[in-house]
Amino acid sequence: MRLVRIIFILLIVAVPLLASAEKAKTIDELAKMFDSSQCKNCHADIYAQWEKSHHSRPFLGVSGGMMLIPVVKASAFKVKDPKEATLKTFPCFKCHLPQAVTHAEDSVAVEVTQALFAFSDEKATDDAKKAAKAKVAKLQITCLVCHNEKAITHKLVEGKPEKGIIYGSKNVDNHPGGKIKKSVIMSQAIFCGQCHGTGPNFEFDYPVQCATLYGSYQHNYLSNGGLQSCQECHMKKVNGKSDHLISPNFDDKAQTSALLSKNINLDVQTLGYQWLRKAGALTPMVVVNTKITHNAGHRIPDG
Ligand code: HEC
Ligand code: HEC
Ligand code: HEC
Ligand code: HEC
Ligand code: HEC
Numbered sequence: 405m406r407l408v409r410i411i412f413i414l415l416i417v418a419v420p421l422l423a424s425a426e427k428a429k430t431i432d433e434l435a436k437m438f439d440s441s442q443c444k445n446c447h448a449d450i451y452a453q454w455e456k457s458h459h460s461r462p463f464l465g466v467s468g469g470m471m472l473i474p475v476v477k478a479s480a481f482k483v484k485d486p487k488e489a490t491l492k493t494f495p496c497f498k499c500h501l502p503q504a505v506t507h508a509e510d511s512v513a514v515e516v517t518q519a520l521f522a523f524s525d526e527k528a529t530d531d532a533k534k535a536a537k538a539k540v541a542k543l544q545i546t547c548l549v550c551h552n553e554k555a556i557t558h559k560l561v562e563g564k565p566e567k568g569i570i571y572g573s574k575n576v577d578n579h580p581g582g583k584i585k586k587s588v589i590m591s592q593a594i595f596c597g598q599c600h601g602t603g604p605n606f607e608f609d610y611p612v613q614c615a616t617l618y619g620s621y622q623h624n625y626l627s628n629g630g631l632q633s634c635q636e637c638h639m640k641k642v643n644g645k646s647d648h649l650i651s652p653n654f655d656d657k658a659q660t661s662a663l664l665s666k667n668i669n670l671d672v673q674t675l676g677y678q679w680l681r682k683a684g685a686l687t688p689m690v691v692v693n694t695k696i697t698h699n700a701g702h703r704i705p706d707g
Contacts, residue, residue: 428508431515431542438503440547446581451547453648456656459545462500466654470540472496473524476517480610486517493517495608499599499615501543503553516540554598555587562588593621596634620702630701637701668704671695 428434444451454460465471472494475481481493490510491497497504504512516539522528523536548570555571556562565571570579571587589595601615602622621634639646652660672694679687698704 426507429511431512431519431539434504434508434512435542435544437507438544438546438548438553443547443581449643450645450648453642454547456653457649458653459550459650461541462545463540463543464537468537470520470523470537472516472540473520476520477524483517486514486521489513489517492609495605495610495612496614498605499601501545502599503549504543506553516543550595551587554595555590557589557594557598591633591635593618593633593635597621600634615706617702617706620706624703625701632701634701667699669697671697 428437458465461468463470463472475494475496476483476486476489481495483489483493491504491508491513493513494501494504494516519536519539523533523540525532528536551570551572552565556565566585568582570582570584571590572584573586573590574584575586576584587595597618599615600618600621601613602619603616604611604613621630635646638650639648641647652663654660672692674693675691677689677691679689681687
């Protein structure tokens with residue numbers, strides 16, 4: 405009986421310890437858990453593409469803007485003091501930093517908020533601002549966020565992604581970077597749909613809406629007979645490997661304009677004539693028909 409009680413007590417003590425041991429308390433700990441710098445040794449091209457992609461800077465987006473400042477300073481989720489921040493203060497984490505939702509404690513949200521306050525402090529020196537931004541830049545959608553954390557959607561049947569496993573399009577037992585298991589969604593649109601949104605996110609006490617493109621893909625592309633996946637259009641092979649730049653890169657203005665001019669068509673047809681309302685009173689008239697079409701698998705722009 406006594407033994408049973410001791411085991412019971414041990415279980416109570418051990419379970420929360422195990423649970424908390426798995427969660428990151430700081431930005432550095434979270435970054436380390438999903439650190440993918442080792443992939444660079446063997447996948448240099450893909451790594452270089454990813455480094456330029458929006459997925460490598462989910463909180464600095466276009467032109468290095470600190471997009472989370474309005475969230476903590478001027479939204480329904482604002483806090484007076486960084487210490488009040490929790491993971492719930494940042495509904496944005498659901499898609500911009502999904503690993504925080506599953507693998508971080510509230511203290512990470514506090515540290516992010518401290519950096520945002522430090523950056524927006526009017527008296528902050530350039531060095532202090534630089535340091536604050538460097539902290540935020542450590543929060544990334546790394547290789548392992550896609551190739552592990554987001555690789556399984558139907559968890560009730562398939563279970564959660566396993567620690568230490570890389571997920572890819574097929575099983576590879578002798579992968580030199582660690583075992584690769586097949587993810588059934590990796591090459592499917594639903595994989596991207598997890599973050600690219602279907603509409604308002606009603607699960608929050610104050611629903612937010614950001615990306616809605618996956619909704620448009622489903623309702624306005626597939627339903628009109630569209631056949632291609634996101635990967636087929638956005639990750640076309642470069643030198644035999646799926647392109648991880650996943651264009652467009654809005655910071656590369658030349659590339660963005662080239663893509664848009666290739667993919668958006670403007671058809672203009674005109675008819676000029678003279679309107680003879682009454683004898684001798686000719687009025688010049690013009691009819692202009694414009695038709696804008698595009699090749700995307702969804703509405704553009706989105707958001
Ligand atoms: C020591 C070298 C090495 C390291 C480190 C490494 N890989 Fe690989 N990986 C390879 C080789 C070799 C292949 C097979 C040839 C290829 O596709 O380049 C491969 C193939 C893959 C594949 C494709 C499997 C398929 O579907 O065909 C994925 C996905 C992958 N690696 C992901 C990763 C990720 C993510 C990391 C970092 C966590 C990583 N690799 C680290 C060498 C490495
Ligand atoms: C449903 C997932 C999701 C949620 C929740 C979400 N976002 Fe986004 N957000 C995205 C995706 C995906 C993109 C990029 C694709 C697009 O714009 O279609 C994006 C783009 C953005 C952009 C523009 C891109 C840029 O590079 O500047 C900003 C700013 C942004 N989000 C801020 C936020 C903020 C702030 C929150 C929280 C209040 C938030 N998002 C919540 C998925 C989400
Ligand atoms: C873990 C969530 C997540 C997944 C999975 C994901 N994305 Fe994104 N994606 C984002 C976020 C967040 C941004 C915006 C980052 C920023 O602020 O610039 C983004 C940006 C982009 C952009 C750049 C344009 C823009 O509006 O910023 C493209 C294109 C894109 N994603 C396509 C894809 C495709 C295709 C897939 C599937 C192969 C995919 N994404 C998977 C979260 C995700
Ligand atoms: C936004 C999500 C996302 C991120 C981030 C990401 N990958 Fe991938 N990766 C994918 C998807 C999706 C595929 C499958 C593409 C397909 O089926 O066409 C893939 C395929 C691969 C492959 C197989 C190559 C091939 O030709 O199909 C390798 C290798 C790989 N990734 C390595 C990496 C490495 C290394 C990183 C980090 C530098 C990384 N990935 C980051 C989504 C991602
Ligand atoms: C038939 C090809 C095709 C398919 C399928 C497709 N896209 Fe696109 N996508 C494009 C084109 C073309 C553009 C606009 C040109 C550009 O900037 O690359 C674009 C633009 C985007 C953008 C930038 C949006 C903006 O606001 O400017 C994002 C993000 C994106 N796609 C994500 C996705 C995701 C996620 C999927 C799957 C759910 C997907 N795309 C499916 C072709 C496609």
